[in-house]
Structure formats: structure tokens, C-alpha cells
Amino acid sequence: MAQDGKSSPLWDKGIGSRIGAYAVLIVMRRPSKRSIIDDYAILEHARIKDRRIAFCFLITFLLSMLFFALDYILTL
Numbered sequence: 613m614a615q616d617g618k619s620s621p622l623w624d625k626g627i628g629s630r631i632g633a634y635a636v637l638i639v640m641r642r643p644s645k646r647s648i649i650d651d652y653a654i655l656e657h658a659r660i661k662d663r664r665i666a667f668c669f670l671i672t673f674l675l676s677m678l679f680f681a682l683d684y685i686l687t688l
Contacts, residue, residue: 618653632673635666 633649638658643651 616653616657618650631669635669638663638666639670
């Protein structure tokens with residue numbers, strides 16, 4: 613993307629909060645009408661390896677949220 617003159621958003625330098633948006637976009641493969649990231653550039657440059665990593669990231673995130681919710685409910 614850097615070779616095409618595209619860079620990461622200016623509002624997210626350092627904390628990585630855009631990773632979730634990237635992962636959802638890469639897995640769903642559907643650009644949204646209003647987005648905080650450059651959907652078309654990301655979809656153009658995403659590789660199969662990136663799709664697998666994004667899928668693993670989302671599954672891991674959802675499983676950890678499920679674990680934390682169950683832990684919260686069971687410790688009440």
C-alpha cells in the first residue's frame with residue numbers, strides 16, 4: 613500500500629485500534645459506504661494469508677469475549 617501512496621489513518625498512530633476494522637473488512641470482503649479506513653485499498657492489497665490471519669483474529673476475539681462473559685456470569 614505504501615508503494616501506491618496509501619498510508620494508515622492519521623488518527624490511529626500507535627495504539628492499533630483499527631485492527632478490528634481491518635479484520636472485519638478482510639473477512640467480509642464488502643466495503644462499507646461509510647468507513648473509518650480505506651476499504652477499497654485494503655481489499656485490493658489483502659492476500660490470502662491476510663484473510664486467514666484476520667479470520668483467526670476475529671475467532672480468538674469472539675472466544676475471549678465469550679469466556680469473559682461466562683466468567684462474569686458464573687462469578688456473580
